[in-house]
Amino acid sequence: MKLSIEKALLHGIAAHREGRLEEAEQLYNAILMESPNHPDANHNLGVLKSTVGDRSTALPLFQAALSANPQVMQFWLSYLEALISEARFEEAKKLLEDAEGAGVSEEKILAFREKIPTLPEPLSRNTAKAPLLSKKRRDASNKKKKRKTQTSLTQPSQTQLKTLIGHYQANRLAEGRQLADTLVKSFPRHPFAFKLLGAILKRMGRLSDSLGPTLRCAELTPEDPTAHNNLGVIQKELGEFENAEASFRRALFIEPKLAETHNNLGNLYRELGRLNDSEDSYRQALVLNPDYAKTHNNLGLTLQDLGELDSAEASFRLAIGRNSEYAEAYNNLGITLHKMKRF
Incomplete structure (x- = not known):
């Protein structure tokens, strides 16, 4: 290849976004000739093929991308969408189970489950199973109510979040840090408190201390490109250049249109020469x-x-x-x- 793989990928993404699909396909294929298991080239080519209606070709590309890097949530979502579009429901059901174990959000899992039709049973079996189906529906409803009740126990109140944001915006860093510390201890799975704690510590000049909560935010929101971008900024400033590049890359493959992240990646590369x-x-x-x-x-x-x-x-x-x-x-x-x- 005349272009490096990284450059070819950037050019391919640009051509893809601008609707120059033939050029983008050529670039993705050139990458795969050099590196057949390249996750992003496989995924992007799969997206391109899906766009033009060639989902049968897209499926093995999505599978290859996911196999190469199962940490990227978008790879799971693209593969699931393609399987369901091709009416390969049994495969989609199995992949949903794997996706749930891999950390894909419950909201996404439920949305995909709703897209998979339930095949009707023979009449005699339906009659026998009617009470069971009703019980399942009741159980699902009870679980939903239970989750709603538990929400107040697993996330801060709106008043607490508004107060925390107010401290940050008004540069009341000591008060903001104190409240953020309280919230992350009380609600250890709520990402926003970790995000603000990291931002407050960074603004206080405590860069090393800001890394932990910012990393935790990214772990709790694996599909949020902003979380990965913020993590990359801190990693770069700490001299963790490989980790920073990986974070920026992850952000861009979740959302390729983040100009700020492309800029940050440019800063990283310039610093590396x-x-x-x-x-x-x-x-x-x-x-x-x-x-x-x-x-x-x-x-x-x-x-x-x-x-x-x-x-x-x-x-x-x-x-x-x-x-x-x-x-x-x-x-x-x-x-x-x-x-x-x-x-």
């Missing part, structure tokens, strides 16, 4: 948000490091055009012009 990858990530962020002044500035820094001073100048000017008070961009533009002997 992977300048071409950094440029690709910044450009992907700008495809999603052309008015993102911060990313124009960051791209200019990478282009400056690459020695592409004319392009760097253009990026800094674009950043300033979108934020006329962007002091850092003005400074970077001045440095670039000086290097070009135009200042």
Whole structure:
């Protein structure tokens, strides 16, 4: 391959999103020629095939993606959706059991179960089973009521959450930390309290301490891309570069349209000296948000490091055009012009 696998994947995602399906398919297939078990290429090609109605081809691709990386919740959801669309209900039922064990949310599990039709029994057997079916329905209803009753025992009140948010927004960090500590102890499976505790500790400058609650938030909400993005930011600042890249990648495969995460990935690559990858990530962020002044500035820094001073100048000017008070961009533009002997 002329492109690295990582670059080919980024280009494939961009082409896919922009509706250039033939180009995206070629890029995904090129990746799979080099790395047949690549989870993201298999999954994305499966999504593409499903989009054009070729679900029979999509199924083994989703299966390969899931086998390669069962930690990505979206892989479970895509495979389940394809099985049900193809009326392969028994396989879907079995996969639902596995998905439940893998941590897919109860809400998603129930939604998929509702999509699987129940085949009617022969009349004589239906009659015999009627009381049993009624009992099952009663049991399901009782469980639902029980879950509703237990909700107040498993999550903070709205008043507590509003107070916590108020502390954070008003920069009352000591009060916010105290309340967040109380909430995570009282409600150890409620992700928002962990999210705010991590954010408060980070704002207090206690970066190492912020990692634990931020990681816990991501574990409790495996399908929330923002949680993984936040985790990646802290991991990067702590120098855990491989973990940070994995967190950003997970966020993007849950939601590929997060310009902020593409920008963060670009920052990571620039710090690692992977300048071409950094440029690709910044450009992907700008495809999603052309008015993102911060990313124009960051791209200019990478282009400056690459020695592409004319392009760097253009990026800094674009950043300033979108934020006329962007002091850092003005400074970077001045440095670039000086290097070009135009200042």
